[in-house]
Amino acid sequence: MNQESNQSSIADGSTKRSIQFDDNPPPKHRQLHHPTLIHSNDTVLCTACKNAFSKDAVKADDFRRRRRNQHHESSEDLAEAVEKGCYFCRRFARHSADPGISTALNEDLILHPRPDPVRLFFASSEQHTGRAWREDDLDDLVCFNLLKRSPDDGSPARLSPRMDSQETFGTMIKWLNDCVRNHPECRVFYSHSTWLPSRLIDVGDPGSSSWKIITTEVHKTPPNYRGYLTLSHRWGSSPFVQLTSDTLPGFQNYTAIDNLPKTFRDAIALAHHFKIRHIWIDSLCILQDSPLDWKRESSRMDDVYSNSTCNIIAAHSEGPDGGLFRVRDPSVLESFVVCSERTGIPSGEYTVWDRTSILNDYNRAPLYKRGWVFQERLLPKRSLHFGKDQVFWKCRRCLACESLPDGIPVAPDNDVVEREKGVIRIRRMRPQEEKDSPEDNETFATVWEHLVEEHSGCSLTYEKDKLAALNGMTGIFSNASLSRYISGIWNTHIARQICWSLDPAAEKKPRPAHPAPSWSWASVQGKVSLRPS
Structure with a gap:
């Protein structure tokens, strides 16, 4: 050559x-x-x-x-x-x-x-x-x-072969600090800064090798509290450590971090780099053998994820042992600079980047097909998405990744963007004294129907959890309207929302063991439509 x-x-x-x-x-x-x-x-x-x-x-x-x-x-x-x-x-x-x-x-x-x-x-x-x-x-x-490119643009970002490199941690810390200090829109709607989940995991100071469960009702605001992280992960099919009535007493004493699954260990390593001492993980903060505790805590998902400092998303891990950090080939991820004078394109320098790879990595992660994770992507004010090839940052102001750390200049996915905008519109709404305005009414119904359609196409280990997996969303909607929620449908919109239909392409499956009422979309398995075709 x-x-x-x-x-x-x-x-x-x-x-x-x-x-x-x-x-x-x-x-x-x-x-x-x-x-x-x-x-x-x-x-x-x-x-x-x-x-x-x-x-x-x-x-x-x-x-x-x-x-x-x-x-x-x-x-x-x-x-x-x-x-x-x-x-x-x-x-x-x-x-x-x-x-x-x-x-x-x-x-x-x-x-x-x-x-x-x-x-x-x-x-x-x-x-x-x-x-x-x-x-x-x-x-x-x-x-x-x-x-x-503008004259002020620097050279394209160079990536490390490892996602757990100091360079990558430095990029994530920069994203978080910039958002906390300079993005007022990422703080709005989240005024309950003193709100705490019932339980948190104390991971100690940077360098600590142990963790323990603390109960916030006992400790109130814990010592050295600087907010908490949350983790979205796939449970997988293999057994792993969980909080139960039997394990709770032991977990309230410091336990070796090395005994946790790799995804949990990686999340704790990230917390240590952020100098955030507390993290919330569903399997370790909810009693898995207590239906009462599970029901109470699952009803608080809006508060849990909305009030976290940042949500960590193990997007491409098949289970708790998959981890967050991957080894990658930087040469197929990095952008480069091109100077073109061809007809139809303004002459000058351009940064060339692989739009398809980047947006597919962000939009099509296996985790986002899971029903419980659907709302976990919409509720937090900030998220770090650990993809197949690189780390992504998402807040109310921007979407960025390691290869484009200053922001990806295109919408990641129209459906994702519209869902996020819809949830923000609902958060801004407040119930009127007598009845909601026609405009708010229509927004309320339309956003809910879009969410239900997307959520119904996600998979759940237990189909009976279909409504519970939307509890965080229903909390936001309940605060925005006088409407009453009944098994997936809002009473002020019952005439339109009861006319749902099952996608003809959906696989024919039996009804869930503990179904919602037969008139509810949640009574069937498969993707549904709540809007007339």
């Missing part, structure tokens, strides 16, 4: 090392003129991907008509580009339906510009893949965003 490395001047007078090119075009592919591409480290582009910056941009309307530029002509060409380290092709291979790229099929390259940002889509070609591809559906496309 012929490579060249040049020094290119940039606006501030400094220099960045030039991007390295593969100057040997793949078979049957002709060399085209390409613009200057620059980067702060050694990044490779194959000829096919360089050509994407050499042609006129495709307008959005033309994109809808599937006007395309040719990418690799064969799976062998793609495999060769991946082997040589092409930035785009390596990332495309990660999205291939086949785990190995030896069977990767022909792909087309589309450039779809918008004023901000410009997008590159790698779109599957029907005649080669046999997969259905709709012009109005971008879910199956591999998309890269080009973000216009």
Whole structure:
């Protein structure tokens, strides 16, 4: 492979090392003129991907008509580009339906510009893949965003091979401190700063090797209290340590952290880095053999998660032993800088990032398919999402990740965003003396119906928990209206919410062992719709 490395001047007078090119075009592919591409480290582009910056941009309307530029002509060409380290092709291979790229099929390259940002889509070609591809559906496309850079932008973030590195901890601490100090919108609605869960886990000061359960009714505000963290995790199928009537006495004395599952140990390590001494974990803070305690504590989920300093989400762990921190290949995660002068795109420097990988990691984590976690994603004011490839930060102001630590400049998922906005609107509402306003009434009903539809598509170990797993949400709605809640339906909207329907595609299953009334959507298993089609 012929490579060249040049020094290119940039606006501030400094220099960045030039991007390295593969100057040997793949078979049957002709060399085209390409613009200057620059980067702060050694990044490779194959000829096919360089050509994407050499042609006129495709307008959005033309994109809808599937006007395309040719990418690799064969799976062998793609495999060769991946082997040589092409930035785009390596990332495309990660999205291939086949785990190995030896069977990767022909792909087309589309450039779809918008004023901000410009997008590159790698779109599957029907005649080669046999997969259905709709012009109005971008879910199956591999998309890269080009973000216009300002003179003040620094170099793209460099990632450590390990998610438990000091660099990653430093990034998380910076996110948290910045939010606490500078985001007033992340403090609104959370005025009960003195509220405490019934039990908390005391993990000691940084460096401590033991933990214990404390009862806040006894201790009131604990010594050295600086808030508490919460943990969202998947229970899995293997037995693990839990709080019961038998284990409670022993857990009230200091116990070795090493005896806890890995996800719990990792969460405690994070608490130590944050210098937060207390954490709430459902399996260790609710008596698992006491229906009375479980019922009381599950009704407080709104307060538990809303008042936490930050929620830790073990998004890609299959169970308590999966852990938070992963080893990764930074080279397939980091963004790079490109300078383009092609028609249809404003000339200048752009940061290129892998939109598809980043947003899939955030939106499609296995944990988010779980019914109990549905509300845990919506209730906290701040969350750290430990994904497959990197850590994400989410607060009321921004969504960020390690590779884009200053913020991801696109919506993570329309449904997720709309759910979060809806919950914020409900939090702002207050019951009127006689009846709610028509506008508030409609907002109240619509937001609830959206939540129910999404929640009903999630899975639960015990279907009888379907309503209990929404207790946190019902608490917020109860504080916002005079309406009365009955088995998943609000009495002021009963005429519309009783007309639910089961998704025809839902697997036919028997009713739960302890179902809600037959007129409630919670009486069936599967995704439901509360809105007329």
